[in-house]
Amino acid sequence: MFSDAEPRRIGIYGPPNAGKTTLANRIARDWTGDAIGPESHVPHETRRARRKENVEIERNGRKVTIDIVDTPGVTTKVDYKEFLEHDMEKDDAVRRSREATEGVAEAMHWLREDVDGVVYVLDSTEDPFTQVNTMLIGIIESQDLPVLIFANKTDLEDANVQRISNAFPQHETVPLSALEGNNMDEVYDKIAEYFG
Amino acid sequence: MPHQCTNCGRVFADGSKEMLSGCPNCGGNKFQFSPSKGGRDDAAETTGRREASSSDATASSDTTTSHTTGASDATTSDSAPRSPDSTPSSGQTADATDAEPADETSGSNTWRRAASRAADAESDPDADGETRTRSDRADGVDAARRRGQSLREWANSRGFASEVEDAKDETTLRENRRQTGDAQRLPPERRSSTEAPDSSQPSDPVDSAGASDAGDPSRPVDETSFSTASEPPTASKSSTDPEDRPAERPSEPAERPSEQTERPSDSTETPDSSTGRAAPDEDGTEDDAQASARSDVVSPDEIRAASEETPPTDANGRVIEPQSDDRPNLDELREELNEQFESIKIVAPGEYELNLMELYDRPEYIISLREDGRYVIEVPDTWGPRDDDDR
Structure with a gap:
C-alpha cells in the first residue's frame, strides 16, 4: 500500500550533538539492519546530510515507509576552536569547521526543498530555549510540516523532558534515549502516526 | 501682603x-x-x-x-x-x-x-x-x-x-x-x-x-x-x-x-x-x-521658537542630535541588514557565522566553502549517488 506511494522524506533536525545520527542509526538498524553514519561525541560529526531510503516501519500491522534524512546539526556559529578541545589538530579543526558550516547550509537547504516531515531532536539535558531551536521550529511551522519533538538523552541524569515540552507546547514531545533504545516503541508509534 | x-x-x-x-x-x-x-x-x-x-x-x-x-x-x-x-x-x-x-x-x-x-x-x-x-x-x-x-x-x-x-x-x-x-x-x-x-x-x-x-x-x-x-x-x-x-x-x-x-x-x-x-x-x-x-x-x-532661552539651545541640540543619532543608527542598521543578507560570514579561518534564514531561503542546492570565501554550488544529482556510495 504505502510502498507504492512515494515514501515521505523525514528530516532529522536539531542542534549539534543532540543525538540525531544516533537516532537515525537506531531507526535504520531497527528496520533495515544498516547504519546511516558514524556517531560521535564531537559536535558536527555529521557534516553532510545522509539519507536512508525506504525505511519500512511496521506499526499495528500497518507498514509505513519513510526516507530518513540525517542532517548536520544546525547552528549559527561554527568555531574551529571548539574542536581543539577534542584533541584535534588545528588544521583538522579548521577543516571540520568549514565542513560543518557547509553542512548547516545543506541542512537548511534540504529543509526548504526536500523534506515532508521533521523529527526535531533535542538534548533534554540542554536548555531548549535557543535561537536556533526557535528559528528552526518557526521555519518548520511556517512550512506546515508535520513535526515531532524528540527529547533525547533521557538516560542522562539531568535530562529534563518537561522543559522541552514546555518550550514547544504546540508540538508533541516524545522522550527517548536513542543511545539506549529507551522508549523506541513510542517513537515508532508516533512516527507512523505523524508521517505514515 | x-x-x-x-x-x-x-x-x-x-x-x-x-x-x-x-x-x-x-x-x-x-x-x-x-x-x-x-x-x-x-x-x-x-x-x-x-x-x-x-x-x-x-x-x-x-x-x-x-x-x-x-x-x-x-x-x-x-x-x-x-x-x-x-x-x-x-x-x-x-x-x-x-x-x-x-x-x-x-x-x-x-x-x-x-x-x-x-x-x-x-x-x-x-x-x-x-x-x-x-x-x-x-x-x-x-x-x-x-x-x-x-x-x-x-x-x-x-x-x-x-x-x-x-x-x-x-x-x-x-x-x-x-x-x-x-x-x-x-x-x-x-x-x-x-x-x-x-x-x-x-x-x-x-x-x-x-x-x-x-x-x-x-x-x-x-x-x-x-x-x-x-x-x-x-x-x-x-x-x-x-x-x-x-x-x-x-x-x-x-x-x-x-x-x-x-x-x-x-x-x-x-x-x-x-x-x-x-x-x-x-x-x-x-x-x-x-x-x-x-x-x-x-x-x-x-x-x-529658537530664541526661547534655555530651550533654544536645547531645542537646537535636540534637533541636531537626533539626526546625528539617526545616521549612525541607520548605518548600523544597514550594515546589519547587509550582514544578514550574507548567509555565511567568514569571521576568520575556521570561524563562521551563519544566517539560518538566509541559508534557508537560498535557492542553491549545496554549498561548499573555499578558504577565500567563495562558494561552490553543487547540483542536486550528486546528492543521491553519494548517498548510495555511503551505503
Missing part, C-alpha cells in the same frame, strides 16, 4: 498659588505686588507679581529700558516720582506700578494705589538700595540714552535683521534682557541696580523720550504684559517664567521693526522698547552671528 488683586483688593500671601488661576474672589487676573521686605525677594516675587501687574514681568522687563518711556510718563505725571527715588531694592515695584498705569488706561486708580503701595513698601528698604539706585540710575539713564540712540540709528538705517549684527548694543541688549525677564534670576544686587535705573529713568528719560510718545509705547508694553499675564503666573516657578517671557518676546522684534520704521519720529521710545524686547531674543539665546543668520532667513515664528 505681597500680592493683591487689583480688582477686588484681595490679598495673597507671598508665593500663594491661589492666584495662579485668577483671583478666586472676582476672577481678576491682575495683581499687584508689594514686597514685604527689601528687594531681595523681588526676583522670585516678580514672577508671581507679574500677574497682578503682569506688567511687572513685562513692566519690569520692558520697563527696564524702553518701557521707561511709557511708564515714565505715568510716573512723571503721577506719584511715581516718589517711588523711583525711594525705591531702593524695590525698583521693580516701582516699575510694576509704573507699568500698570500704562497697561490699564482705566487703571490710573489702580496704578496710584500700586504706586502708593510701592512707596510704602519702599519705606522698609534700606538706604543701601537708594544709594545704589541713584548711582545706577545715572548710569542707567546714560545707558538708556545711548541705547535709544543706537537703536534709533538702527531703526532708521537698517532693517530689523540687521539689528542683530549691529548689536554692538549687545551689552545694552543684554542688560535689557536681564532687567526684563531675567531680572529674577539675577543676584539681588544686580537686580536692584539694573532695575533701579529704570525706575529712576522716568525723570530723565521721560524728557528725552518725550512724554508725548507715552501713549504709543505704553500700548506695546501693555500687549506684552497682557500676554504675559495670560500665562499662568506661577509665583513659585520663577525660573520658568523668565523663560516664557523671552519666548514671547522674540516675536516682537519682528513686529517692532515695522513699527519703528513706520514712525521714526517716535524713535526714542520705540527703538528703546524694541531693544528692550528684541534684545532678549538674540541675546541670551544665541550669539549674534547666529541670530543675524537666522533672522535673515527664518520666519518670526521660528525665531521665536
